[in-house]
Amino acid sequence: MEDxxxxxxxxxxxxxxxxxxDGVYASPFPGIKERVKKLxxxxxxxxxxxxxxxxxxxxxxxxxxxxxxxxNTTEHIVGEKSEQFLEAQDAQDLEAHKSxxxxxxxxxxxxxxxxxxxxxxxxxxxxxxxxxxxxxLYNHCKNLEQYYRYSGNFSGFFELALEGKVESxxxxxxxxxxxxxxxxxxDVPVLRxxxxxxxxxxxxxVKKIAEFCNFSVSAKTMAGIAEACTFSNxxxxxxxxxxxxxxxxxxxxxxxxxxxxxxxxxxNWFTVAQNxxxxxxxxxxxxxxxVCVKWAN
Ligand code: A3P
Numbered sequence: 024m025e026d027x028x029x030x031x032x033x034x035x036x037x038x039x040x041x042x043x044x045d046g047v048y049a050s051p052f053p054g055i056k057e058r059v060k061k062l063x064x065x066x067x068x069x070x071x072x073x074x075x076x077x078x079x080x081x082x083x084x085x086x087x088x089x090x091x092x093x094x095n096t097t098e099h100i101v102g103e104k105s106e107q108f109l110e111a112q113d114a115q116d117l118e119a120h121k122s123x124x125x126x127x128x129x130x131x132x133x134x135x136x137x138x139x140x141x142x143x144x145x146x147x148x149x150x151x152x153x154x155x156x157x158x159x160l161y162n163h164c165k166n167l168e169q170y171y172r173y174s175g176n177f178s179g180f181f182e183l184a185l186e187g188k189v190e191s192x193x194x195x196x197x198x199x200x201x202x203x204x205x206x207x208x209x210d211v212p213v214l215r216x217x218x219x220x221x222x223x224x225x226x227x228x229v230k231k232i233a234e235f236c237n238f239s240v241s242a243k244t245m246a247g248i249a250e251a252c253t254f255s256n257x258x259x260x261x262x263x264x265x266x267x268x269x270x271x272x273x274x275x276x277x278x279x280x281x282x283x284x285x286x287x288x289x290x291n292w293f294t295v296a297q298n299x300x301x302x303x304x305x306x307x308x309x310x311x312x313x314v315c316v317k318w319a320n
Contacts, residue, residue, distance in 0.1 A: 072146075095238070
């Protein structure tokens, strides 16, 4: 299984453990290479829903909302979206989940199973300000020691992220590939969400997700789900109920999947020079593309 992993070194000499899949970096999960190879022939169900997102864009949040809506409940789910994570779970384990499954992936869109496209399953594509993604991913890698084994500083991690030497690879390329994929498959129903918009009006987004997925849920239940899925309510439940095995993977046993949950935290981390470099790179990479980036300047 160690063969699944590679390390990249930041300019300050700190190493980060990842997986490399045909030249693109992915999460360092045991068995990921074999699992991803089998994904093309993965058998889907007509009512499968797939959350497509670059790592740290709000996948857990969206998964929880969709899951609660699909079960018509305001009760939180004991467990995590990782139980329906394509690159972390074997097909037979995913098969054990009741329909509708809320599958999710941080892999690039070309890895989406063919059967998923053939059946025209629904996709929820969530984007987040990439500057906040860099910060969130840095903290994630530092805190999930067991996987990433990274002890560097944000300055070094920023360079890795800008070069695409982090899981999900280069953010700009990922966003462009998603646009290309969605354009190439106009029959596949897609709901586009932005983390920042969800922060501004969660109830409206709970309604959007319900409508898109054809979940018939009362206005009262939707309001209850929006309340249960505020950052503080969701965090409290998840931290209180996390299983000891999952908890032990985190630095000092402190489960930190729900770290800060805000828009614009990058301002506390980026230097002026880093921000200028990021903006220049963004202009260069996104020129002429359809990628819509919403971020607070
Ligand atoms: P931060 O590290 O900035 O806090 P993902 O689920 O794709 O891994 O994304 C994780 C990010 O989403 C983390 O961001 C996490 O705190 C945030 N998040 C999780 N649940 C949230 C919620 N209910 N409201 C707002 N942000 C949430």
